[in-house]
Structures are given as C-alpha cells and as structure tokens.
Amino acid sequence: MGKDTVIHYVEIDKSDASVYDEIEMKVRVKEIYEVNGNGMDGITFQKKKVSPYTKDFTENANYKRWKRQFDLENWNFFVAFDGNRPVGGAVLCSHSSELNMLEGRADLGVLWDIRVDSGYKHCGVGQRLFQLVKDRAENLGLIQLKIECQNNNVPAVDFYFKQGAHIGAVNRYAYYGDKDAADEVQFLLYVNLYPGIHN
Structure with missing residues (x-):
C-alpha cells in the first residue's frame, strides 16, 4: 500500500456480497496466548513464542458459505476498497435468533x-x-459487541483490547472436535458501546 493510496469504505448490499470473498483472511502465527491455571484460583495469560506458521481462514469463512448456512437478513457487510480492489472487510450480526453467539439478546451484536x-x-x-x-x-x-477470537491470533486479541474489549469467557475445548484447531483456545470478548456498562 503506497503512502498516497486512498481507501474507500462502504456498506455493501447483503443480497450479493460475494465481493467479500475476494479478501484474503490469513493470520501469521508467531506466538500464542498460553492459558494457565484451573479452578477457583483463576487463570493467567502469557505470550509464548511458537514456530511460525500461517493459518488461512479464507476458504472456510466466507460469504458463499454463510449464505448457505444462515439467514443474512440482519447481517451488515462493510468493505474497504483500494480502487476496485476489496482489501478489507467486516461483518456485524444482530437480531438473529438462529445465532447462539447472540445469546438470545436483542441488545447484543x-x-x-x-x-x-x-x-x-x-x-x-x-x-x-x-x-x-x-x-x-x-x-x-x-449496547455491546461480542467477538470470538483464538489464542493463536495474538495480533487480533491485542487489537481488540486496544478497542476497549474485555474477556467474557475462555473455552479451552471449544474446538476439541476440530482436528485442525483442537489445541486452540476460544476467547469471547465484549466491547461495551455505552458508558455505564460494567466490564
């Protein structure tokens, strides 16, 4: 990206958000958040260096797949463009009873x-x-945003912390049945959108 590059940000029509799938989603893993401790004594988080590898979510997390699996009526798609090229994107979900991540709440996204x-x-x-x-x-x-992240995506976790996120839950076994992610730890993060909501 050159210093004179101008990025344009738009909310795209969810009825045909296939352009979203042109954006890669790769994570370069060089360290993880190691989770230690059990029981009532609490848990601790410590960064630990690992042998570098790249995790590519592009084929498994995409609009084409989501459109087959979910009702996208209450999904919002945002895309960053460099000219005609999509270079970034984000998706917000809300008011969707089929999504367990929303906990049945109408005030959570x-x-x-x-x-x-x-x-x-x-x-x-x-x-x-x-x-x-x-x-x-x-x-x-x-009033709140909820975000799922994994302990091997340290840049993302740190980014969310900078946005004011706090950890609401840690699940060491969320991906236990997934051979490609069985060792990963799930972090559920929350961002409060209004003052007065306690972390």
Missing part, C-alpha cells in the same frame, strides 16, 4: 468477521472497519 489483506495491515484499515461496525451497532440500538 456479534462482530462475525473482520479481515484485512496482508499488504494493507498496520495501515489503519482494520481500525476504520471496526469503527464502522461500532457506529452501525449503536445505530441499531445495541
């Missing part, structure tokens, strides 16, 4: 997905997309 092309990371694209999601959530009358 889920940041279902956020991604930035590798060549555009660390340039403010993710920050702007996150703000668009927050603005839309507030316009919908939501």
Whole structure:
C-alpha cells in the first residue's frame, strides 16, 4: 500500500456480497496466548513464542458459505476498497435468533468477521472497519459487541483490547472436535458501546 493510496469504505448490499470473498483472511502465527491455571484460583495469560506458521481462514469463512448456512437478513457487510480492489472487510450480526453467539439478546451484536489483506495491515484499515461496525451497532440500538477470537491470533486479541474489549469467557475445548484447531483456545470478548456498562 503506497503512502498516497486512498481507501474507500462502504456498506455493501447483503443480497450479493460475494465481493467479500475476494479478501484474503490469513493470520501469521508467531506466538500464542498460553492459558494457565484451573479452578477457583483463576487463570493467567502469557505470550509464548511458537514456530511460525500461517493459518488461512479464507476458504472456510466466507460469504458463499454463510449464505448457505444462515439467514443474512440482519447481517451488515462493510468493505474497504483500494480502487476496485476489496482489501478489507467486516461483518456485524444482530437480531438473529438462529445465532447462539447472540445469546438470545436483542441488545447484543456479534462482530462475525473482520479481515484485512496482508499488504494493507498496520495501515489503519482494520481500525476504520471496526469503527464502522461500532457506529452501525449503536445505530441499531445495541449496547455491546461480542467477538470470538483464538489464542493463536495474538495480533487480533491485542487489537481488540486496544478497542476497549474485555474477556467474557475462555473455552479451552471449544474446538476439541476440530482436528485442525483442537489445541486452540476460544476467547469471547465484549466491547461495551455505552458508558455505564460494567466490564
């Protein structure tokens, strides 16, 4: 991304958001948040270096798949464009009884997905997309955003913390049946959208 590049951000029509699938979703893993401790003594989180590898979510997390699995009526899609090229995206879900992540709450939204092309990371694209999601959530009358993340996506976890997120739950066995992710730990993060909501 050049210094003179101008990125345009738009909310796209969910009836045909296939352009979303043109945005890669790769995570370079160099460290993890190691989770230690059990029981009433609490748990601790510590960054631990690991042998670097790349995790590619592009084929498994995409509009084409979501359209087959879910009713997208109350989903909002945001895309960042460099010219005609989509380079980042984010998805907000709310008011969807079929989504367990929403906990049956009408005041909760889920940041279902956020991604930035590798060549555009660390340039403010993710920050702007996150703000668009927050603005839309507030316009919908939501009071919290919920985000699922894994302990091997340290840059994302740190990014969400910078946005004011706090950990609501840790599940060591969320992906136990998935051979590609069985060792990963699920973090459920929450961002309060209005003052007065306690962390």
